[in-house]
Every structure is written in structure tokens, then in C-alpha cells.
Amino acid sequence: MQTLTVLGASGSIGQSTLAVVRQHPEQFSLFALSAYRNVAAMVKDCVEFVPRYAVMVDEVAARDLRHELAQLGVNTQVLSGANALCEVAREPEVTTVMAAIVGAAGLLSTLAAVEAGKRVLLANKEALVMSGELFINSVHRYGAELLPIDSEHNAIFQCLPNTLQQNPGRGCLTDAGVSKILLTGSGGPFRYTPISELAAVTPAQAIAHPNWSMGPKISVDSATMMNKGLEYIEARWLFNAAPEQIQVLVHPQSVVHSMVQYSDGSVLAQLGQPDMMTPIAHALAYPNRIASGVAPLDFCTLSDLSFMAPDMGRYPCLKLAIDACASGQGATTALNAANEVAVAAFLAGQLGFMAIAEVNEAVMQQLGSTQVRHLDDIIAQDTRARDCATAEIRKR
Numbered sequence: 001m002q003t004l005t006v007l008g009a010s011g012s013i014g015q016s017t018l019a020v021v022r023q024h025p026e027q028f029s030l031f032a033l034s035a036y037r038n039v040a041a042m043v044k045d046c047v048e049f050v051p052r053y054a055v056m057v058d059e060v061a062a063r064d065l066r067h068e069l070a071q072l073g074v075n076t077q078v079l080s081g082a083n084a085l086c087e088v089a090r091e092p093e094v095t096t097v098m099a100a101i102v103g104a105a106g107l108l109s110t111l112a113a114v115e116a117g118k119r120v121l122l123a124n125k126e127a128l129v130m131s132g133e134l135f136i137n138s139v140h141r142y143g144a145e146l147l148p149i150d151s152e153h154n155a156i157f158q159c160l161p162n163t164l165q166q167n168p169g170r171g172c173l174t175d176a177g178v179s180k181i182l183l184t185g186s187g188g189p190f191r192y193t194p195i196s197e198l199a200a201v202t203p204a205q206a207i208a209h210p211n212w213s214m215g216p217k218i219s220v221d222s223a224t225m226m227n228k229g230l231e232y233i234e235a236r237w238l239f240n241a242a243p244e245q246i247q248v249l250v251h252p253q254s255v256v257h258s259m260v261q262y263s264d265g266s267v268l269a270q271l272g273q274p275d276m277m278t279p280i281a282h283a284l285a286y287p288n289r290i291a292s293g294v295a296p297l298d299f300c301t302l303s304d305l306s307f308m309a310p311d312m313g314r315y316p317c318l319k320l321a322i323d324a325c326a327s328g329q330g331a332t333t334a335l336n337a338a339n340e341v342a343v344a345a346f347l348a349g350q351l352g353f354m355a356i357a358e359v360n361e362a363v364m365q366q367l368g369s370t371q372v373r374h375l376d377d378i379i380a381q382d383t384r385a386r387d388c389a390t391a392e393i394r395k396r
């Protein structure tokens with residue numbers, strides 16, 4: 001029996017996690033759920049799962065949730081504030097933490113789970129992008145178990161030998177016979193849109209992903225391919241990969257979730273429906289397998305599978321991320337923060353789609369060579385980059 005804390009339970013990954021857990025009540029029990037302020041989602045899930053704790057970051061939402069659960073006679077204690085996220089991640093009873101908060105807001109609670117030596121199911125890629133080396137060092141120092149939820153990284157993990165699976169971020173790909181990680185991405189909703197029309201696309205068009213149903217931030221990141229850029233950085237840390245060992249491929253059908261190429265010419269791939277319940281079920285049950293509720297692939301009805309190199313002119317954010325990865329932690333932290341601010345401004349109708357990359361690039365020019373090492377430096381760099389991005393947005 002695993003005892004779970006689900007950070008970001010009200011989101012897309014959080015809900016998919018609960019959908020898998022629901023199918024296996026004998027294997028998983030819920031200790032805590034968290035949301036920023038979605039009271040309706042939390043009421044529903046607390047009634048169903050009756051976790052020991054529900055955390056609402058927003059104080060007013062916490063009060064409302066407390067009131068509603070009391071009325072319904074649900075025996076869940078409601079905590080509030082960002083510190084409570086860390087508390088429910090490190091409680092001794094918890095075996096497993098699903099880290100599914102979006103963005104830098106998830107960093108401290110994800111690290112709290114790592115430092116408590118939990119089995120950490122990592123969806124919150126931004127936390128690893130911001131803190132890569134420190135994160136991996138903490139996984140080893142505190143004996144945490146790290147399982148990737150991002151579908152590509154989960155696919156790569158499944159295609160790697162057990163020795164590398166057991167040694168996150170520290171194994172040697174070359175010694176294991178791996179020549180390349182092939183990181184696939186759909187290319188987003190604007191893959192075929194003329195570049196001259198991209199400046200005018202709306203948030204509604206950008207979040208309408210052709211293959212995946214996801215939260216708004218990652219959907220915009222998929223449209224700019226910043227998501228693949230963040231995933232490139234994520235792969236660098238998770239698999240201890242050098243730049244020449246990661247190749248990004250556009251694969252419009254999202255059936256092959258990523259691949260590993262070996263020195264003998266073999267390529268191992270993980271395929272499946274574009275449904276996050278598959279990687280979530282994999283990570284929850286690892287090293288065993290459980291049903292996820294996802295329909296099997298039917299190879300007789302699959303369309304062609306195609307692959308191509310990404311056009312960096314169409315996806316400047318992807319190039320910025322690959323360059324930032326080569327520059328180091330200060331650059332990746334700044335890029336992640338700038339991008340969060342730019343995407344939020346785009347979703348609020350305050351910034352054009354193509355200006356997301358312009359803001360990110362301007363911030364990289366100003367802060368991309370800053371060196372960071374410790375958590376305090378990372379948080380300071382994140383704050384500087386947010387201020388810098390906000391100033392850049394005001395200029396436009």
C-alpha cells in the first residue's frame with residue numbers, strides 16, 4: 001500500500017492521477033491533496049477520497065473549503081498557505097508524492113518531498129529546470145526515488161536499462177550503450193500555420209492542442225515548443241545527457257512518446273495513446289504494471305507515423321532553451337521564470353504570441369550569464385528574471 005500526497009490535485013495531471021488511483025483502492029490511499037484555490041474540485045475529491053489533509057494555498061479558499069466540508073461532514077483537515085504544501089509532502093506516513101503543481105510555485109514542495117526521501121513522481125518539470133544539479137544531488141543525498149511523469153521522459157525511462165533507471169541523473173549513457181535520446185514532440189497547434197500569421201494567434205487557439213488535453217501554461221508552451229525546450233533541459237538532468245546525446249524530433253501524431261538509440265543500431269521506443277494516465281500508472285506501480293484505464297493502441301487504424309527536425313525559425317523558444325541548457329543553471333532558471341511571466345501575459349491578452357520568445361530572449365541577454373549554485377541564488381535569479389520580463393512586457 002502506498003500513501004500518497006498529490007500536489008496540484010485540481011489540475012490536469014492531478015485529476016488524471018486520481019483517475020488512476022480510483023481504479024486501485026487496495027494499492028493506494030490518499031494522505032493529502034492540494035490546490036491553489038479551486039474549492040469546487042477539492043470538495044468533490046475530498047468527499048470521494050477523504051484524505052487526511054487538504055491544502056489550499058489561498059487563505060480565502062481554505063476558509064470556504066473548511067466550511068463546505070464541515071457542512072458535508074467530511075473528516076478532512078484543511079490547511080492553508082504555501083508552507084503547508086511542504087509539510088504534507090514530508091510527513092513520515094507519506095510514501096509517495098505526485099509533484100504536479102505548475103511552474104516555479106512547485107519548487108519548494110517538490111524539493112521537500114525529495115529531502116524527505118520520498119518516492120517522487122515528477123510532473124512539475126519547471127522545478128527540475130530551475131534547480132537541476134541541486135535537485136539531483138538531493139535525490140541521492142536523501143535517498144529519494146525519482147520517477148518521471150512527463151510522457152517523453154517516462155517513455156525514455158522505460159526504454160533505458162535497469163541500472164540507469166536506478167541511478168537518476170548520475171548514470172553513464174555511453175557505458176550503457178546509449179548513443180542518443182530521441183525526444184519527440186507534436187509541434188503544437190501551429191505546426192502548419194504560416195509564420196507570418198503567428199503574431200495574431202489568440203490564447204484560445206494556442207491552448208487547443210491537437211493531441212493532448214493539458215493545463216493552459218503547458219499548452220501554450222507546446223505551441224511555442226518551449227515545452228520541448230524545458231523537456232530538453234529536464235532530460236539533460238534526469239538522464240545525465242550531454243547536448244550531443246539529445247535530439248529533438250517533431251512527431252505530429254504523438255504516438256511514439258520518445259525513443260532511445262543504442263550503439264548497436266537498436267532503437268527502443270515507448271508507444272501509446274496520448275493520455276497521461278499511462279505514464280502516471282507506470283510511475284505509481286513501478287516496477288510493476290497496473291491498469292490505467294487508457295484504451296489500447298490499435299495498430300490497424302493508426303495513421304502514418306512521421307518524424308522531422310524542428311524548424312528553429314518557427315520555434316525560437318526551443319532554441320533559446322537549448323542554448324540556455326549549454327549556458328548553465330543561471331540561464332535555465334532565468335528562462336523558465338521569464339517564460340512563466342510571458343505566458344501569463346499572453347493568456348491575459350497583454351502580449352502577442354511571437355512576443356513570448358522576444359521577452360524570453362531579452363531576459364536571456366540580460367541575465368543568461370549569471371552563475372547560480374545554492375537554492376537562495378536560484379530563487380533570487382527567478383525573482384530577477386520575473387522583474388526583467390515584466391519590464392520587457394511593459395515596453396511592448
Ligand code: NAD
Pocket residue numbers: 007008009010011012013014034035036037038057100101102103105106123124125126149150151212213214215216217218276
Ligand atoms: P494545471 O494548470 O492543470 O494544474 C496546475 C495545478 O497547480 C493546479 O492544481 C493548481 O491549483 C496548482 N497551482 C497553480 N498555481 C499554484 C501555486 N502558485 N501554488 C500552488 N499550487 C498552484 O497544470 P497541469 O497541466 O496539470 O500541469 C502540472 C505540471 O505537470 C506542470 O509542470 C506541467 O508542465 C506538467 N505536465 C503536465 C502534463 C499534462 O498533460 N497536463 C504533461 C506533462 C507534464
Ligand code: MG
Pocket residue numbers: 150151152231
Ligand atoms: Mg511532455
